[in-house]
Amino acid sequence: MKNVEKIVENLIKTLSKRNQTVSFAESCTGGRIAAAFTAVSGSSAILHGSCVTYANEIKEQWLGVPREILETKGAVSQECVEYMLKGMEKMAASDYTLAVSGIAGPTGGTEFKPVGTVYIGVRTPDGKDEVHHCLFQGDRHQVQDQATSFAIELLAEKIN
Template identity: 80%
Template structure:
């Protein structure tokens, strides 16, 4: 398995060479994706910005996630992540956008959405979104780290 820092370095190099940018809308990862990028020199060439939209109110106000989606589907849903992607892209005008929303635990899980349930999405320059429903195992830190890695790998698979 490739080192996360090496993946980020490679992404920065590729996106820089293509003069493309990225932005993030994070919930359960709490800014870890942005942190992984800003830890590497050169990230300022490609990273437009990131929002940690932890509360539903902020998902609604900043990213335009409809209250109805949050009430009927929940913040941890494919539909919410789709709106998070579109809202962040609209705000940042980046080429690629990643969005993550999930339940890191140890509380908050339900029978239908147990702890470790995370939706991770990517919006590409052609306007297509690719959203994945993941179920990660482990404690809070492990779920957050797995979600961060998955998101970065998803971006990596799509920019090459």
Template identity: 60%
Template structure:
């Protein structure tokens, strides 16, 4: 795992100073974002919780992603990540959230959604933004790029 310690320390400092919390709903990153945060001292003051929602059943049961979203758009989609964000902020009662769903490969890709297709969402108290990314590399590289992108984006939203 890449070392995100300095970036995460900055995020923790800002969230803590503003008495805000964060939570994560991860699929293709498999908990890497949560692991990166919990490796930094002080994370417990801002991190309310995290869910690795790898299956559609868990996305539905734990995060209230509507089954119609899976049928119409698939788990790797903007509507799914939008609902994952709403679900994790409700479940963890957090101010900020990151949600990730994608295809890390080497299998699972299609012409429409090739390996490396990842949707990363950021929820703040006032806005929600979903990013459609297409990362290159092997499974580990795609997971790392997704983790790095998510951490960079939450920093931007916090204006660090």
């Protein structure tokens, strides 16, 4: 995760210079993205906030993910992450927003959504969303670490 620390430092510098902000809506990463940012001095200038929306009810109540999406597509879906992005942007009014929802395991996987399935999305200042369907390998912590790293790298790609 050393590489991630360097990426975060660079993101904080870049966003600070541009007077831009970020916010996060996290599920399976459990706040790890926010923790990676708050571990670096200067993050308060660019981090508007973060929500760990683990339960479906909270995704619905806080972020406005429609119950119908949660029931038909599931919390681990492109559609859910798209709503998480919109809801977090509305709540925090940030320039960039990240959202993550997935199955870290070891339980919870299915034939169609095995353990390691994670959807990671970013919303840019122009209002465009990009959502990636990832399948990470390893135990719970490895899946969470990989999802955190992927999300931060995706954000860096969009900012730089």
